[in-house]
Amino acid sequence: MLCQECKEKKATVHVTSIINGKKTELYLCEECAQKKGEWGFAAEPLSLHNFISGFLGGLEPGIKPKTELPGISRCEKCGLTFEEFAQKGRFGCQECYEAFSSQLPAILKKVHGREEYRGKIPRRTGGVLRKKREIEDLRKAMEKSVKEEDFEKAAEIRDKIRELEKELEG
Amino acid sequence: MSLDKKIKKSQSEWMKGKGPMGDVVISTRLRLARNLADFPFPGRAEPGDLKEVRNRVEKVLEKLNYGLKILDLKEIPQLERKTLVERHLMSMNHAEDGPEKVLAVDEFEMISIMINEEDHMRIQVLFPGMQLEDGLRLINEIDDAIEEELVIAFNEKFGYLTSCPTNVGTGLRASVMVHLPGLKLAGRLGQTLQLISRLGMVVRGMYGEGSESQGDIFQISNQVTLGASEGETVENMVGIISKVVEQERQARQYLLKNREDEIRDQVQRAYGLLSHAYRMNTEEALGLLSDLKLGIELDLIKEVEPSILSQLMVLIRPAMLQRIMGQELESGLRDVKRAELIRKKLSGGESHVR
Ligand SMILES: [Zn+2]
Ligand SMILES: [Zn+2]
Numbered sequence: 436m437l438c439q440e441c442k443e444k445k446a447t448v449h450v451t452s453i454i455n456g457k458k459t460e461l462y463l464c465e466e467c468a469q470k471k472g473e474w475g476f477a478a479e480p481l482s483l484h485n486f487i488s489g490f491l492g493g494l495e496p497g498i499k500p501k502t503e504l505p506g507i508s509r510c511e512k513c514g515l516t517f518e519e520f521a522q523k524g525r526f527g528c529q530e531c532y533e534a535f536s537s538q539l540p541a542i543l544k545k546v547h548g549r550e551e552y553r554g555k556i557p558r559r560t561g562g563v564l565r566k567k568r569e570i571e572d573l574r575k576a577m578e579k580s581v582k583e584e585d586f587e588k589a590a591e592i593r594d595k596i597r598e599l600e601k602e603l604e605g
Numbered sequence: 606m607s608l609d610k611k612i613k614k615s616q617s618e619w620m621k622g623k624g625p626m627g628d629v630v631i632s633t634r635l636r637l638a639r640n641l642a643d644f645p646f647p648g649r650a651e652p653g654d655l656k657e658v659r660n661r662v663e664k665v666l667e668k669l670n671y672g673l674k675i676l677d678l679k680e681i682p683q684l685e686r687k688t689l690v691e692r693h694l695m696s697m698n699h700a701e702d703g704p705e706k707v708l709a710v711d712e713f714e715m716i717s718i719m720i721n722e723e724d725h726m727r728i729q730v731l732f733p734g735m736q737l738e739d740g741l742r743l744i745n746e747i748d749d750a751i752e753e754e755l756v757i758a759f760n761e762k763f764g765y766l767t768s769c770p771t772n773v774g775t776g777l778r779a780s781v782m783v784h785l786p787g788l789k790l791a792g793r794l795g796q797t798l799q800l801i802s803r804l805g806m807v808v809r810g811m812y813g814e815g816s817e818s819q820g821d822i823f824q825i826s827n828q829v830t831l832g833a834s835e836g837e838t839v840e841n842m843v844g845i846i847s848k849v850v851e852q853e854r855q856a857r858q859y860l861l862k863n864r865e866d867e868i869r870d871q872v873q874r875a876y877g878l879l880s881h882a883y884r885m886n887t888e889e890a891l892g893l894l895s896d897l898k899l900g901i902e903l904d905l906i907k908e909v910e911p912s913i914l915s916q917l918m919v920l921i922r923p924a925m926l927q928r929i930m931g932q933e934l935e936s937g938l939r940d941v942k943r944a945e946l947i948r949k950k951l952s953g954g955e956s957h958v959r
Contacts, residue, residue: 513645525723527649529642529758529766532773539770543763546771548805549832552764554775555745557752564761 438464510534563603570599608949611929612920617692617714617731620915624734628902629850631782631822631915634693635740636729637748638767638776640758646768647721655705658725662718665754666709671716671747673709684933687924693731695719716747723768724776726751733915735846737779737839745835764831774831779839781846784914786821786899787856790868797852801825804845820891822918825849861903872900876909880951885944890921909951917950 438446444464509516515527517535526532532539544550556565573596580589619632640646641661644654666673678686678699686700694717695708707720719727728751730744751757758766764774772778788794798808807828825846827838860868875896879885885893898914900906919925921943927934930942 513649515649523648524770525648525768526646526766526770528645529640529760532760532763532766539763543770543773543831547774547829547831549829551832552762552774553832553834553837554764554777554830555748555835557757557759557765558749559752559756567761 436462438462438467440464440467508534566599566603570596570603573599608929608946611931612946612950615688615920615925615929616916617694617919619715619731619733620919621912622733623911624732624736626735626847626850627733627911629783629785629853630735630846631733631784631918632693633732633734633736633740633779633781634729635737635744635777635779636727637744638724638765638772638778639726639728639748639751640766640768641725642756642758644725647723647725648768652704655721659705659707659720661755662720662726662751663707663709665751666718668754669747669750671711673711673716673718676708676710678706678708684924684927688928691919691922691925693919694729696722696727698722716743718747724772733912735781735843735850737781737843737846740779741835741839772830774829775833775835775838777830777835777838778826779842780824780826781842782822782824783846783849783853784822784895784898785849785853786895787853787860789821790860790864791856793852793856797849798823801845801849804841805829806842806845820888820918821895822891857899857903868899868903869905872896872903872905876900876906876951879947881948882944884940885947886940887921887923887943890943890947891918894918913950917947920950921946 436446438444439462441464444466446462446464510527510531511534512530513527515531515534517538520526520531520535526535540550556568558565573592577589577592577596580586580592624630624632641658644650644658647655647658650658663675666675679702681689683700689695689708689710690697690700692714694710694714696719699706699708699719699722703721705721709718709720710716715731717729717731719729728744728747730740730747732740760766765776767773767776785794785797788797802808805828807826809824809826825842827842830838833841875893879890879893879897894914894917897906897909898911901909901911901913920929923936923939926939926943926946929946934942
């Protein structure tokens with residue numbers, strides 16, 4: 436049997452992937468298996484970009500991807516078009532996330548099941564978000580103090596919140 | 606250099622040690638995808654951009670206290686690059702020719718950082734056994750240190766911005782490699798794997814063609830990077846994998862209690878073949894090594910070190926084998942040399958007392 440990926444070498448590897456309960460089977464040569472990252476862990480979980488392309492109509496023959504939708508056309512910084520993104524499943528630069536932002540939440544929700552970021556915040560570029568989260572935490576602490584009738588502490592926290600809010604506006 | 610020495614020199618730290626839950630968990634890997642804010646992602650960058658990215662990242666890495674050695678992949682022969690892939694230090698993709706590709710790696714081969722792969726940086730840590738929490742701690746520390754010096758692509762809505770939408774958010778992929786021969790022999794493997802995959806994990810395994818009996822090694826990794834924090838992702842995985850480990854241990858005890866003769870026979874046959882065969886391909890070797898490892902963990906075989914599977918599953922790979930043997934080998938000869946290497950390892954080339 437020939438490798439289903441390169442269709443040149445003999446398939447020596449039988450790969451079974453299970454994602455969300457769906458099983459896919461592949462017969463690959465050693466090299467392609469490694470390339471696909473099915474061996475060892477040099478790899479990503481099954482790439483979803485084909486799926487994204489399919490979602491956007493990029494791969495279906497005869498069907499043009501919907502690049503004419505308002506608000507999505509081309510990233511001005513790197514020049515990537517939405518069509519190219521749909522085909523390759525890769526962004527060109529960080530500005531692409533802005534350029535295609537009208538379509539992204541739907542795509543990311545399909546990929547991840549959720550669309551809201553909840554992870555770590557870098558100190559440099561994440562300053563605003565860091566402050567917002569801090570304010571959120573302080574608000575909770577303030578409510579707690581009020582409930583415990585520790586008004587002095589609540590007032591202290593309120594001042595801190597105001598300070599942070601000022602910094603945010605400035 | 607003697608063969609013994611060459612074997613020793615070819616082992617990463619994670620292959621030698623038995624980590625937590627080492628009876629079932631082979632290794633833990635975490636990686637973060639990161640990009641510099643001011644440059645296009647590598648897939649769309651000009652060579653000049655990539656050079657600048659490389660210079661900036663290298664300069665930062667040199668300042669860190671992890672003793673990272675910086676390898677310019679252009680200067681490294683193809684076969685040697687493949688050994689880095691086989692040792693799980695970088696991706697196959699990164700071994701291919703391309704502009705300004707770099708790998709930074711520490712002397713224990715625990716930390717490795719790819720520069721200009723699909724993202725500007727792929728930071729990886731690799732530990733023996735089950736060490737997701739420690740892994741997260743270390744990789745966060747490295748990430749923080751890098752972020753002190755570089756402006757990283759990030760936005761509030763989507764988190765860390767990556768080339769592929771499957772990585773955006775935390776950019777974190779955590780993978781745990783597990784060895785599940787007991788569940789397979791007890792006929793409960795399929796059901797367990799299905800369950801794991803329904804819990805938001807990706808399970809991948811590899812078998813020899815036409816049979817499910819080779820290797821019994823699976824990778825379990827998180828599927829999503831958006832919607833859960835790094836801590837939640839890891840916590841969730843710890844819960845799931847602990848369950849898998851528990852199930853595997855139960856299956857092994859069940860087998861020992863109810864099918865001891867059969868298991869003993871299978872294990873000792875594997876040991877016999879591995880110790881005496883003259884030729885062996887990778888698939889057969891992995892299947893037998895899996896049986897042998899099961900025997901060691903069930904205390905049916907006492908004179909072989911438990912890390913034999915972690916070591917040999919890497920050392921018998923084609924590029925590693927050729928590196929250890931110090932020559933290029935065509936595949937027929939490789940099978941002979943592979944068997945020689947395995948025999949050497951099992952015959953007490955090093956001390957094997959547990
Ligand atoms: Zn192939
Ligand atoms: Zn762009």
